[in-house]
Amino acid sequence: MDKDIIRAYLWCEVIRIGFCPSSKREQKGWILQYGRSLKEFWEIDEHPFRPAFENSQISAKFSYKQICLDFDIYMADAARHNVQFLFSPANRKYELMWIHDVDSKYFSFPAQSLLNKYYKPKKSLKNIAEDDLVSVIEGMICHPCAHQHIESPIENHEIRIGGGISNPFLFLFHLRYQLCPFKDKRELEKKRLINLFWDSIKRKEDKITPNELLAQP
Amino acid sequence: MKRNKSGINFDLGLPLESEWELQNLYVSVHKELQSKIEHWLKRGNNPLFIGGQIGSGKSTIIRNVFHTTSIKPDIEFHFDRDAINLSLGDFWRIILAELIAKALDVKADLSVLDLPHELAELENHQWKELLDILKPPRVELVFYTKRKKIQDKIVELPDFVDNACSQLLEHIEKKLAKKTTLFASGIDKYAPDSAAFFDLMGPLRFLMSKKTLFELNVVHLFRPLFFSETDQSLLVYAVSKNKIREMLKKRMGIYSKGAAALIDTATKWSGGNPRQALRMLIILRNSRGKTKDEITIKAVRNLFFEYFAYSPKPEDDLLNVIKQQGYIEPTLLILPGDKETAQRAVYGNWVLLQKRERHQSKLQAIINPIVVYSVSLRVKPDHPEVQLLRRYAKQKQISPTGLDFNHDVITSKLWESVLQKQFDRPVASNLTEILDVLESSLFSKDRADRTIIVYRNPDILKIARTYLFAKANTYEYQSFRHVVIEDSNDEPPAVKLLELTKENIDILSIDFLGDKWSEKSLIEIDKIRDKLLDHQMIWWIPERNLSRNLYYWTQLRQLFQVFVLEDELLSSLSKEEIQSDIDFFKDLAEGDQSSEANVVNNLKTVLAYLKQQKER
Numbered sequence: 087m088d089k090d091i092i093r094a095y096l097w098c099e100v101i102r103i104g105f106c107p108s109s110k111r112e113q114k115g116w117i118l119q120y121g122r123s124l125k126e127f128w129e130i131d132e133h134p135f136r137p138a139f140e141n142s143q144i145s146a147k148f149s150y151k152q153i154c155l156d157f158d159i160y161m162a163d164a165a166r167h168n169v170q171f172l173f174s175p176a177n178r179k180y181e182l183m184w185i186h187d188v189d190s191k192y193f194s195f196p197a198q199s200l201l202n203k204y205y206k207p208k209k210s211l212k213n214i215a216e217d218d219l220v221s222v223i224e225g226m227i228c229h230p231c232a233h234q235h236i237e238s239p240i241e242n243h244e245i246r247i248g249g250g251i252s253n254p255f256l257f258l259f260h261l262r263y264q265l266c267p268f269k270d271k272r273e274l275e276k277k278r279l280i281n282l283f284w285d286s287i288k289r290k291e292d293k294i295t296p297n298e299l300l301a302q303p
Numbered sequence: 304m305k306r307n308k309s310g311i312n313f314d315l316g317l318p319l320e321s322e323w324e325l326q327n328l329y330v331s332v333h334k335e336l337q338s339k340i341e342h343w344l345k346r347g348n349n350p351l352f353i354g355g356q357i358g359s360g361k362s363t364i365i366r367n368v369f370h371t372t373s374i375k376p377d378i379e380f381h382f383d384r385d386a387i388n389l390s391l392g393d394f395w396r397i398i399l400a401e402l403i404a405k406a407l408d409v410k411a412d413l414s415v416l417d418l419p420h421e422l423a424e425l426e427n428h429q430w431k432e433l434l435d436i437l438k439p440p441r442v443e444l445v446f447y448t449k450r451k452k453i454q455d456k457i458v459e460l461p462d463f464v465d466n467a468c469s470q471l472l473e474h475i476e477k478k479l480a481k482k483t484t485l486f487a488s489g490i491d492k493y494a495p496d497s498a499a500f501f502d503l504m505g506p507l508r509f510l511m512s513k514k515t516l517f518e519l520n521v522v523h524l525f526r527p528l529f530f531s532e533t534d535q536s537l538l539v540y541a542v543s544k545n546k547i548r549e550m551l552k553k554r555m556g557i558y559s560k561g562a563a564a565l566i567d568t569a570t571k572w573s574g575g576n577p578r579q580a581l582r583m584l585i586i587l588r589n590s591r592g593k594t595k596d597e598i599t600i601k602a603v604r605n606l607f608f609e610y611f612a613y614s615p616k617p618e619d620d621l622l623n624v625i626k627q628q629g630y631i632e633p634t635l636l637i638l639p640g641d642k643e644t645a646q647r648a649v650y651g652n653w654v655l656l657q658k659r660e661r662h663q664s665k666l667q668a669i670i671n672p673i674v675v676y677s678v679s680l681r682v683k684p685d686h687p688e689v690q691l692l693r694r695y696a697k698q699k700q701i702s703p704t705g706l707d708f709n710h711d712v713i714t715s716k717l718w719e720s721v722l723q724k725q726f727d728r729p730v731a732s733n734l735t736e737i738l739d740v741l742e743s744s745l746f747s748k749d750r751a752d753r754t755i756i757v758y759r760n761p762d763i764l765k766i767a768r769t770y771l772f773a774k775a776n777t778y779e780y781q782s783f784r785h786v787v788i789e790d791s792n793d794e795p796p797a798v799k800l801l802e803l804t805k806e807n808i809d810i811l812s813i814d815f816l817g818d819k820w821s822e823k824s825l826i827e828i829d830k831i832r833d834k835l836l837d838h839q840m841i842w843w844i845p846e847r848n849l850s851r852n853l854y855y856w857t858q859l860r861q862l863f864q865v866f867v868l869e870d871e872l873l874s875s876l877s878k879e880e881i882q883s884d885i886d887f888f889k890d891l892a893e894g895d896q897s898s899e900a901n902v903v904n905n906l907k908t909v910l911a912y913l914k915q916q917k918e919r
Contacts, residue, residue: 130311177591
């Protein structure tokens with residue numbers, strides 16, 4: 087079977103089981119769990135997270151002042167959301183840098199519906215090899231194909247913000263990874279994610295809980 | 304505590320303890336001091352006292368020496384980890400528990416000791432069970448109740464426990480076939496004039512007869528208990544700015560580059576105190592403002608309130624002098640009743656000790672940068688003549704505010720002669736000078752609200768008290784009453800105390816007569832604590848009774864400062880000064896019936912006693 091087809095299905099499966107909390111309640115729980123995980127993951131002194139949930143939409147602010155960056159997410163639903171990036175040096179007022187905006191009413195390449203037409207997910211997932219999962223995790227989280235670099239005050243801290251990520255939970259998750267300045271930790275995290283998704287897919291699990299997904303490497 | 308491998312490691316200023324912390328967060332400071340501790344660990348026989356101010360890094364330095372030499376003390380006693388509001392029973396229990404734990408660990412032969420039975424009515428082989436009561440493995444009511452019973456026994460028989468601890472240690476040393484090294488930490492948490500420190504003195508005396516490393520506050524080194532041992536004491540001074548900066552960088556880990564400006568500011572405001580530097584950095588990072596100055600001011604204000612809001616403030620005059628001179632005289636730290644509030648200034652970190660010049664007694668010091676703007680620092684303190692004038696005005700019921708005179712016109716000599724006529728000083732000697740200082744700290748407007756004076760010798764007390772009472776109104780008038788109370792069923796002491804508080808008296812002096820007051824009477828006095836809050840009192844209690852009283856005064860003991868009369872006099876007067884006073888009084892005629900001769904005779908009795916104590 088074509089490796090690309092296998093990886094395409096695997097890509098969708100990783101998103102489905104890891105980054106698609108369904109109800110509003112689950113989504114809020116995911117965001118809370120995410121915020122709590124950052125302090126230890128980035129090894130900083132305080133929780134950088136200030137959740138502000140409203141009835142109709144989820145909004146949350148994350149302040150990573152150690153690298154002078156805040157990012158705030160506003161999410162009407164999984165298909166309509168934006169993430170604002172703010173330059174936020176310690177003790178000073180922030181300045182808006184750019185907004186990552188996702189609006190599904192505009193057309194984009196219909197990868198999901200095309201894959202559905204092939205309808206070979208079971209067969210594809212049966213044939214996955216570890217290197218398939220490594221490629222998917224790398225391209226999705228660790229080194230997105232299309233990305234922007236931003237400067238960090240920390241030496242050798244390579245940040246690649248994925249340009250084409252439309253899933254808000256995946257987007258936040260990849261920020262957690264990209265904004266982490268510790269090379270060894272990033273490596274460990276990559277290995278952890280590969281093991282986690284490998285086991286879950288092999289066991290045909292329906293989803294990975296936020297607890298597992300957002301654990302520390 | 305959980306630490307970040309490469310990121311930020313902030314805490315409240317806890318000492319570094321684990322191997323990882325010492326390897327990754329420790330910055331080498333005070334090398335000479337460390338080598339002295341190392342030498343002592345390897346070759347020392349007597350106790351060693353390490354004194355430093357709060358947050359100066361004493362514990363970390365000591366831990367680092369243990370780490371680098373791989374020599375750890377055989378037994379550690381932590382007097383600050385158990386609970387709050389500890390008393391004599393707790394302190395002995397901590398020592399007993401650690402000794403038993405060690406004895407069990409090394410399988411020392413304890414068959415000749417009956418402690419399990421004597422303390423807890425257990426079988427004599429049940430040492431583990433006794434240890435569980437003394438140091439419960441988990442919180443359970445049953446342990447608490449049994450522990451309380453043991454502590455009751457300890458308080459009644461401290462000498463027995465002292466002896467038992469000595470025997471336990473002997474058995475441990477016999478088994479180990481060497482002299483043990485002990486480590487007593489957390490003593491620095493007890494203010495030297497607190498009731499808890501008084502209770503701690505017995506257990507500390509036990510440890511002082513062994514090879515023990517003591518972790519103390521600087522001011523403890525100037526207390527009578529440790530003062531005679533100055534050759535065995537080491538001081539931890541402020542850390543240099545470069546070292547502070549290095550410490551903060553390590554705490555910031557990989558994020559230090561982005562915080563360079565904040566680290567510099569925190570270093571500047573640290574005064575060389577590592578804990579203060581770390582706290583300042585944390586607060587700075589959380590402060591917001593339009594300008595750098597605004598942020599710094601906010602942070603300094605916050606830190607001031609955090610550290611000093613409940614810290615008794617020393618006299619502005621003292622701080623002024625330190626600011627101008629750049630040092631503090633150690634003699635100020637031993638004045639009876641902390642007359643010049645120097646102990647308060649050093650213990651509370653209002654003043655930060657920088658270093659001691661070689662071959663000089665002076666301690667270089669600065670005003671803590673955090674408090675410097677809260678102190679009304681004047682260019683010049685008042686002339687002594689103006690101070691005297693103001694005191695005299697008060698004595699005459701005139702407001703002292705605004706009183707001054709032109710020094711160019713009226714010479715000091717003239718004033719001196721005028722004022723000397725008002726303030727009668729019949730006998731001038733070293734002893735009377737110290738008694739005057741004591742009187743002034745007990746009876747002046749600046750006195751502490753509640754003081755317990757402990758005494759060993761009733762004759763010395765009587766003489767000293769007579770002298771103090773006679774001088775009580777030298778500078779300011781205040782109504783004063785001395786009452787003797789006894790434990791009696793007819794008139795319970797608590798009732799009598801309550802009646803006294805209803806009278807309009809400025810200072811109540813109460814002599815607690817008799818030994819072994821009933822538990823009921825003592826607890827009743829403790830219960831009227833709130834009624835005593837608004838009154839200024841001096842309580843006179845024999846030393847042998849105080850620990851037992853304090854044990855039952857669970858609430859009250861937190862309200863009083865305690866000092867031992869004989870120790871205050873002994874630590875303030877050298878052998879030579881006592882001898883010089885004795886020689887001085889020899890020349891005065893004996894047999895004279897005048898009041899002055901009576902005073903002299905009394906003072907001679909005190910001097911003879913002090914001389915005898917010094918020669919011991």
